[in-house]
Amino acid sequence: MTISSDHTDYRIELRNITKQYPGCLANDAINLSLQPGEIHALLGENGAGKSTLVKTIYGVVSPDKGELLWDGDIVQIKSPSDARDLGIGMVFQHFSLFETLTVTENIELCLSKKQLSSIDNLADKITELSKIYGLDVDPSRYIHSLSIGERQRVEILRCLVQSVKLLILDEPTSVLTPQEVSSLFVVLKKLSNEGCSILFISHKLHEVTEICQKATILRGGKVISTCSPQDESPSSIAKMMVGDLADQDAGYSKKEGQQIILEAKDFTLPTKQPFGTSLKQVNFSLKAGEILGIAGVAGNGQDELMAAISGEDGRSVDNMLFLNQQDIGAFDAGERRKLGMANVPEERLGRGAVPEMTLSENTLLTQSKDFVSNGMVNWKKVQTYAQSLIKDYKVKCHGEFSEAKSLSGGNLQKFIMGREIGQNPIVLICAHPTWGVDVGAALSIHQSLLELRDKGAAILLVSEDIDELFLLADRIGSICDGYLSPIVKTDETDIEQIGLWMAGSFISDSQETVL
């Protein structure tokens, strides 16, 4: 492929793209252009309109206004197959793979009949491409048996098979270990050198400054700025994203924990889900007045661990889980809550809150003792309390009568965090506390967690965001394939080490053979 020397020859150019959703202007007259071979970052907070914009390019969403130029010509992209015919490939944030199909079948589904007929043997072609780009994956394997990193390689291969000219990646690194991120960047740079344009959505600013030549920053559906990330620092970009400066680098003080509150001893539990992970000899002790962070790539047993500790799992275990030296293995979730445990699950709608119930009613779910007397609910008190949560945690909603499902993910998260922290628990188990929450609100959630810790509560924090764990956790460990790494003081380790643990480097052969 020849790269045009004329820099006005854009591979793709968006002019005045506008998309209105009910109650929200997702894209407001957006202009964006990419040259062949350019790696371009699309930045912005959640809800800034990044996803809508890339879905417009890929033909999933049709814009209300504006035009799209491909190699200088105005084109109409009505469906993803139109986009693929032009040479646009997309790697989704939540992978669009089919778990019960093989790698080859997944890739075949994306190809048109014409494309298929030009390939003799798809499996051979996949193997050949995976060798060229170092995207190692076996075409005959089923998706559900692949790790998250391997699945991403399948998504990229799926685009490469169609000789892609523009590759869109929606937050590709959020699910990868640091080592996997480096190898992804090698692939992206190779593609870029061959003339493939890459549009890269991320909110990890140091990655953007590392590989992107240009960046477009969105806020509230509008383009705020276009810049060269190499000339900027992560904090100056953050400033553009957020508007008012949120101090990104604020470090929090670390604390030593006191007596042990929650303890897991050789906690072993087989999974109940076909695609789940069994917990294998998990050992940790959580002390009063500390935050214990557990890093890990999604799907390595975090969900199972959370459910087992909170009691949601429902299976009784003996001599493996202790709260204040009491064996709580046989207690159900409600009994554990009565003992002072609180829980913020990863899935907000459905597990953290009942979607069809109002915020007041959802408050009552986990916090009934203050509001119920003689079996009667004091609704006035509940509503007043819900109002105070909405106010204190800056939850954007119509009021305490809003249904939980009407809130955006980030706002609901703020509400649930507030509700759980408000119970003054002695143990708080918390998954991804600021996932999908904007920077300002994330700061206030951090503050609340630290206040709770300083009051003497023990907090178990499970997150995929290593930066956040390093910021908040006093001690840190990593989970991989259901094994928990040793727990170390955050001050005495580094991201490199935790990254290796996320990939399972701590799992010794002896541990493997035991099970």
Next chain:
Amino acid sequence: MDAELLSQVLFAAIKTGTPLLLIALGEVICEKSGVLNLGQEGMMLMGAVVGFLAAYSSGSVGLGVIGAIIIGMFMSLIFAFLVLHLGANQVATGLALTIFGTGLSAFVGSGVVGQTVQGFQPLIIPVLSDIPFIGHILFTHDLLVYLSFVLAALVSYVATKTRIGLIIKAVGENPHAANAIGIKVLRVRYCAVMFGGAMAGLSGAYMSLVYTPMWIENMTSGRGWIALALVVFASWRVGRIMLGAYLFGLASIMHLVLQGMGWNISPNLLAMLPYVATVVVMVIISADHFKEKLLAPRSLGKPFDPRQMA
């Protein structure tokens, strides 16, 4: 039991299992695309009565079969519109379709209850039917039974070997991902549901034109429900559906066979056998939750609304 009797029994088992096979073949495609249609019994009854009426008034069984297929498709179109277009609950809508079909078929057929037609005649295939033992079991049936063999092979081939099968499976597993790569999810599901309707209608026609060439109210006696269980029992695989259908057929005729052999058991007890067998098989199969979850279409029964894709 001598070979002669055994071959008679197996012959009858295939004949009895065929309506189940037909309707289950439709339902398996429907479920693979992620739609659970509990209206099978209603569609089958409508197929039976309309097929009978068409054959009765025209004197042509061929027209009867075509009429039954059309009414089955029409019934399933109502269902598809409600659940796919309007997003109605699949379980409730399916149940309503069965109740609707049961009532309507009784109403429509009230004038011809007990009447008979000249049904399909056996079509003995030369040469093949002369094969000792299995020749009689497999190759002395009527046209619809042979058609069911062909359809089973066809459905199995399409589902496992073709791109269409791959697309149906993808839609049933993850409609959002399918939509994102440009598959028209609702169109695929409409087609799958209507194929299910056509097969239910055909199965109804088999009941009223071949099995007992007459119309009696509620003559399918729960076969639509058994087919639904059969699809799960077969873990959505066509070969096992075929086996299951004939096993059920065998269980259904066992009371006649045992009586013929002089066993003194109440015929009412023996008539329960196929239903008991279904329950037992269901329990054994669902004991292994893990495996069942792995094989089931993962979005079965979940509605998909492309307009909600933000």
